[in-house]
Every structure is written in structure tokens, then in C-alpha cells.
Amino acid sequence: MPQRLVIGNWKLHLTAAEAVALASAVAEGLGGFEWDPARVGVGIAPSYPFLVPVGQAIGGADARVDLVAQACHPEPQGAFTGAVSVEQLASVGVRRVIVGHSERRRVFGVDDPQVTRTVNRVLGAGLSAVACVGETLAERDSGRAREVVLGQLDAVLEGVKGSALGRLIVAYEPVWAIGTGQVATPAQAGEVHGWIHERLASFDPNGSQVPVLYGGSVKPGNIAELASTPGIDGALVGGASLEAESFLKIVQGVLKAS
Ligand code: PEP
Numbered sequence: 001m002p003q004r005l006v007i008g009n010w011k012l013h014l015t016a017a018e019a020v021a022l023a024s025a026v027a028e029g030l031g032g033f034e035w036d037p038a039r040v041g042v043g044i045a046p047s048y049p050f051l052v053p054v055g056q057a058i059g060g061a062d063a064r065v066d067l068v069a070q071a072c073h074p075e076p077q078g079a080f081t082g083a084v085s086v087e088q089l090a091s092v093g094v095r096r097v098i099v100g101h102s103e104r105r106r107v108f109g110v111d112d113p114q115v116t117r118t119v120n121r122v123l124g125a126g127l128s129a130v131a132c133v134g135e136t137l138a139e140r141d142s143g144r145a146r147e148v149v150l151g152q153l154d155a156v157l158e159g160v161k162g163s164a165l166g167r168l169i170v171a172y173e174p175v176w177a178i179g180t181g182q183v184a185t186p187a188q189a190g191e192v193h194g195w196i197h198e199r200l201a202s203f204d205p206n207g208s209q210v211p212v213l214y215g216g217s218v219k220p221g222n223i224a225e226l227a228s229t230p231g232i233d234g235a236l237v238g239g240a241s242l243e244a245e246s247f248l249k250i251v252q253g254v255l256k257a258s
Contacts, residue, residue, distance in 0.1 A: 008241025119159030177216025193231030223253030
């Protein structure tokens with residue numbers, strides 16, 4: 001069975017002091033209940049400038065919480081003003097990188113070929129990639145959800161070489177559910193997770209061990225049902241990760257279901 005995980009994506013939110021306070025509250029809160037990172041891994045993804053202080057707040061190199069970056073550029077170095085490479089992220093203790101989030105695709109023009117190259121670079125550097133896939137409402141309404149999600153997944157898998165698959169995490173994030181409060185039903189999410197798991201298993205014999213997270217309006221009130229749905233191995237959480245209390249409740253929900 002794949003590892004279960006909960007990752008908080010803080011997006012473009014918080015000041016440095018707020019980010020450090022939230023990271024400390026999450027780390028402290030996790031100590032308050034029977035949390036075993038081997039059962040449910042937990043990660044937090046602050047903005048780039050806060051990676052170092054947040055990394056320190058959660059315990060540095062020995063942290064039980066994973067330091068996660070929200071994105072990275074596929075090139076290792078060069079004339080790419082404003083970009084950050086995976087090597088730079090690794091050098092400050094980042095363990096996982098979110099790749100191809102729908103907001104990166106929509107707002108910053110990240111496309112499938114760039115996702116392929118970035119997944120390849122992140123995994124090649126020994127980090128874990130949290131690769132996001134998901135259809136828009138128009139694509140779902142026109143019956144194209146499967147085609148779109150599996151097309152994006154194929155672009156992700158093109159970047160995976162050999163044993164690097166063990167460091168891949170996939171997040172199914174229907175675009176229509178992100179930040180809208182309109183969560184996918186367990187039936188809707190479960191169906192898509194089934195397609196993804198099937199494709200991963202046909203890609204490689206170890207594909208069945210790749211965790212597939214659900215993301216899109218996950219809240220403390222809906223995590224129990226989602227986490228107990230077959231094929232959902234955890235959550236990528238946006239809005240509800242910005243408060244320690246709601247994020248910790250989501251972690252507890254996944255723990256209970258595991
Ligand atoms: C996200 O941005 O990855 C996300 C899932 O956001 P939210 O939980 O706010 O829908």
C-alpha cells in the first residue's frame with residue numbers, strides 16, 4: 001500500500017513571522033497526538049523566501065515534517081531571472097517539490113513538456129516530486145476528464161527514470177475544486193484515482209506504490225470521507241493549511257483512516 005501523506009501548500013500567503021509561527025504550531029501540534037511520520041508523512045510548502053526560517057522552525061535537517069517547495073525551474077543555473085533551481089532548493093533542505101500545480105499551468109504558462117523536464121530534474125536530484133494533474137470544469141463537462149488527467153500523467157511519467165519512481169507522488173487536483181469550496185465527491189475523486197493508479201501500475205511494477213493525493217477544497221469536515229475512499233492516499237491542502245488547527249485536524253483524519 002502506498003504511503004499516506006498530507007501536504008500543506010501555503011501559496012502566496014503569510015509574512016516571514018507568520019510563516020515561522022504557523023510552522024512551529026504545526027510541528028508542536030503534531031507532537032500532541034500519536035503521529036508517526038512513517039504512517040502519514042506531513043509536509044509544508046511556504047513561499048521561497050521563508051524556506052530557510054521555516055525549515056529551522058520545524059527542526060532543520062532532522063525535521064519529522066518535510067520542507068516542500070511550491071515549484072521550481074527545470075534548469076540548474078543560468079540567465080533565468082526570478083527562477084529557482086532544484087539544486088538551490090536541495091541546498092536549503094527542501095525534500096519535496098510540487099510540480100505542475102494548476103495555478104502554475106494557468107497563471108505562469110507551465111506546460112506538459114516543462115512538467116516532464118522538471119519532474120526529471122527533481123527526481124534526478126534525489127528529491128521527491130509532487131506532480132499535479134487535474135481537469136477544468138469545462139473539460140469534465142465535455143466528458144474529457146479521463147483523457148486530460150491521463151495525458152498530464154503521461155507527461156509526468158515521461159520524466160521518470162528507473163528507480164526514481166519511488167520518489168514520485170501524484171496529486172489529483174480537479175481545477176474546479178481548488179479554492180472554490182466545491183470538493184469532489186468521494187465517488188468522483190475515487191473514479192479518477194482509480195484511473196491514475198491503473199496507469200501507474202501499467203507503467204511499472206512498482207507503480208502501485210506511488211501515493212496519489214487528492215487536492216481541492218479539503219477541509220476538516222470532508223477529510224474522513226475522502227481519506228477512507230479507496231485509492232486516495234492523502235491530501236494536498238491549500239486554504240485549510242493556513243491555520244494549524246484545521247491542518248492538524250486533516251492530518252488526524254488521514255491518520256484515522258490509515
Ligand atoms: C491547492 O492549491 O493545491 C489546493 C488544493 O487548494 P485548496 O485546498 O484551497 O482548494
